[in-house]
Amino acid sequence: MSHLSTAASSSADINARRIAAMPRGVGVGFPLIYAERARNAELWDVDGRRYIDFGSGIAVLNTGHSHPRIVDAMRAQMDRFVHTAYQVVPYESAVYLAERLNQLAPGGHAKKTVFFTTGAEAVENAVKIARAATGRPGVISLTGAFHGRTFMGMALTGKVAPYKIGFGPFPGNTFHVPAPIELHGVTVDDSLRALSHLFKSDIAPEQVAAIILEPVQGEGGFYVMPDAFMRALREICDRHGILLIADEIQTGFGRTGKMFAMEHYDVLPDLMTMAKSLAGGAPLSAVCGRAEIMDAPAAGGLGGTYAANALSVASAHAVLDVLEDEQLCERAQVLGGRLEARLESLRATVPQISDVRGLGAMVAVEFSKTDGTPDPEFTKQVQERARDAGLLLLTCGVHANVVRFLFPLTIQDEVLEEGLDILAGALKA
Known part of the structure; x- marks a missing residue:
């Protein structure tokens, strides 16, 4: 058989x-x-x-099933090598992909990118980086959010069924505020009041490492975050030394009409998570952010056996080429x-x-x-x-x-x- x-x-x-x-x-x-x-x-x-x-494999195939250029790129890489473990014997293609993403991500500031395998891994590591950079424990997300199926991912996800049922308890120092969805009676002011109340009742802003949100909620219902809300979050983060993490796992790589959804806003995130359509169906994720923040974890604190997998990296280069050329x-x-x-x-x-x-x-x-x-x-x-x-x-x-x-x-x-x-x-x- x-x-x-x-x-x-x-x-x-x-x-x-x-x-x-x-x-x-x-x-x-x-x-x-x-x-x-x-x-x-x-x-x-x-x-x-x-x-x-x-459905495109849940937003993974912005470049379609089996795009010839992506298939050819992966075949060419297979003829060279499939795996060395980037953390053991690295290779230029991964370095070049980081350079390309640093250039494509919004903002003219210096950036660095680190690779992982899944979107959930990207979220986990964005939290690790934020905590290392700030020395703070707290992370805030929105109701309706989806940030993955790992324990930290589930803690940050704002939807119980089916993702959280029977799996608790979840990591502490994670908090939710209502997402601003006027269709369901929640205004931007309502969300900001809830955040202010959270700072008074549950965790001081000086103990918050990051606020993470999807510019357009994916699993939560494709609700677009209002401009005013994004600007207010940026101001609050700047005032209190909190990092703003944009989860671009579903929104990235052309889906919203720009390379990244944050380009629709007049504010910049400190960190961005990427996955899904990054590699056209091959498992690859990334965290891209301000260089000084990305350098906060100690050497050896980030990585993974399959992180920056050579086949996935080859596919990602082809994806970026197709996005531009087509x-x-x-x-x-x-x-x-x-x-x-x-x-x-x-x-x-x-x-x-x-x-x-x-x-x-x-x-x-x-x-x-x-x-x-x-x-x-x-x-x-x-x-x-x-x-x-x-x-x-x-x-x-x-x-x-x-x-x-x-x-x-x-x-x-x-x-x-x-x-x-x-x-x-x-x-x-």
Whole structure:
């Protein structure tokens, strides 16, 4: 039996084997679709069914499935070497990638970049760096945030189900304030008052190392952080010596119409976490920040066996080349505009649509009942109807009532339109 697939293995057969062999804690969004091959924005399962992929491996494939330039770059690296452990025998490609990211990250100040494997690792190490630089223990995040599945990641994540259930206690000195989401009655002033109250009731600002936030909340519902909130946080951080960490794991590398979402704001973060689309499907993450802050941990305090993996680094260089050469930041704005226009046109015939929002091609549609309460049932129905018609959609939000759109920025125009037609049918059914 091939370890890749067999002609006799259907999706249903493989799913039965999965249930027997793997724990239920690994949730699977589409348990009866097992991938056989994929190209750009299209995926075929072992049963020969074709799907248009509007999820991109949860924002990992901004450059699409199996982009030829990325595949070629990884093959070329395999011919040279696969692994040395960068911390044992380093290589120039990783150094050059750090130089490229330091140049691309917003701000003209001196920066340094360190590599890891997963987004959760990037968050963990951003906290380590912030604590080492400030000598303080506290970290503040927002409700609705998602920062990973490690213990620190879960502590900072502002969504209980399914990420925190049964896994506590979590690390101390982590705190949450409400994210400013006016659609749900939380204004910027409300959030800032909550932060002020936190400083008075739970932890003094002089004990806070960092405030971490996603410029656009990912798992939380694609809520864009308001300009006024970002400016206020920057001022508060400067006043109290707190570091501002931008979690760009889902927002980075062209998704919002700029290389990084923080470029939409007139303030700069001290540290940024990166992952997902950084390496086009290969596992690679990074923390990039002000040079003096990044140098705070002692030698040997940062790293990992697979950190700066050579294949992933080669893939990341190809990703950056494709983003530039194919002008994918600009394309994200065009694609996002088409999507938002189609969703807005459906409002008149789909009363469950309560909001359409986003930056660039990081767009979401939220569904509510007639009384204004979240409608996760309708959201699930839309996802299932779309799946049955050949379109893969991802949901998100604290109430699971949001569909988020993460199609590759390389998607062909005709495939995008086909997907949007399927979406329209699923919404109206």
